[in-house]
Amino acid sequence: MNRLLRIEWNKFFYNKGTRIFLILYFILIGLMGAVLPNIKPQINGIQVNFIEMGALNFPVIWHNITWLIGFGKLFLAVIVINNISNEYSFGTFKQNTIDGLSRLEFFSSKLYMNVLFVFASTLLVFGIVFGLGATFAEVFEPFSGIEFLLGYFVEILAFVALAMFLAFLFKKSTFAILIIFVLYIVELILKGIEAFFFFKPSIDGEEKYTFITSYLPLAANGNIIDYPPVSLTQYLTSGKLFTSSAVHWEYLSINIFYILAFFGLSYILIKKRDL
Numbered sequence: 488m489n490r491l492l493r494i495e496w497n498k499f500f501y502n503k504g505t506r507i508f509l510i511l512y513f514i515l516i517g518l519m520g521a522v523l524p525n526i527k528p529q530i531n532g533i534q535v536n537f538i539e540m541g542a543l544n545f546p547v548i549w550h551n552i553t554w555l556i557g558f559g560k561l562f563l564a565v566i567v568i569n570n571i572s573n574e575y576s577f578g579t580f581k582q583n584t585i586d587g588l589s590r591l592e593f594f595s596s597k598l599y600m601n602v603l604f605v606f607a608s609t610l611l612v613f614g615i616v617f618g619l620g621a622t623f624a625e626v627f628e629p630f631s632g633i634e635f636l637l638g639y640f641v642e643i644l645a646f647v648a649l650a651m652f653l654a655f656l657f658k659k660s661t662f663a664i665l666i667i668f669v670l671y672i673v674e675l676i677l678k679g680i681e682a683f684f685f686f687k688p689s690i691d692g693e694e695k696y697t698f699i700t701s702y703l704p705l706a707a708n709g710n711i712i713d714y715p716p717v718s719l720t721q722y723l724t725s726g727k728l729f730t731s732s733a734v735h736w737e738y739l740s741i742n743i744f745y746i747l748a749f750f751g752l753s754y755i756l757i758k759k760r761d762l
Contacts, residue, residue, distance in 0.1 A: 491596035508566050520615030541727035543623040546632025552616050553639040554712045560643050564650035568663045571654035594754045601647050609640045638711045638734040645742040648749035655756045674703045710738040
């Protein structure tokens with residue numbers, strides 16, 4: 488494992504573009520945590536202070552931060568796709584195989600390094616939440632709501648697994664990145680079709696239908712940690728806008744399935760294709 492990680496790290500380190508993008512990714516995450524407390528937008532001449540509204544109180548801080556930083560997964564996916572496509576563009580995959588690296592070892596080197604990046608990202612998010620919570624939370628309870636950190640890890644890893652599969656499938660970074668956006672659009676269209684033909688609102692106005700399309704890869708990925716809930720009633724009574732919620736475990740479970748599926752399909756592509 489250490490040998491494979493060293494091989495993969497050298498590819499990242501000596502590729503200037505990939506190295507810069509990776510550094511920018513982690514800087515971006517850090518800046519999100521540093522800038523967030525200073526964001527105080529003006530709405531109709533009234534300054535909105537998210538800290539006073541409880542955005543950084545436990546346990547809701549876990550939900551808010553992981554949801555916000557989760558948008559950076561697309562940036563990481565681009566890094567992963569670019570790294571893999573370079574293997575085909577520069578012929579390093581073929582050369583590594585000729586030099587004695589098995590296809591399983593080649594795939595494992597990519598897998599280990601990408602999981603390591605996701606783990607490092609998760610640790611950074613933990614540090615951000617811990618620091619912001621210690622500074623701004625009214626009551627410091629760091630383990631209250633920490634399950635969102637697990638949700639974040641699974642969400643990012645599943646997105647990276649999809650990116651790896653698309654990179655191995657198309658070999659070209661432009662095509663692989665474009666397909667991600669195409670999949671977003673296709674899933675939205677399918678959800679619209681499903682809603683048109685099958686969704687019937689109940690008499691009391693509450694939604695009772697669970698969309699099957701919500702379990703498609705990209706939709707399910709975004710549903711692990713959904714939009715942070717707010718309560719106007721709570722805000723009027725206590726001044727706290729954000730309310731606590733929970734990770735959607737059913738979507739987390741289906742994403743674990745997608746992780747295994749996309750990693751498995753990636754290895755099958757490597758094993759079956761000609762050099």
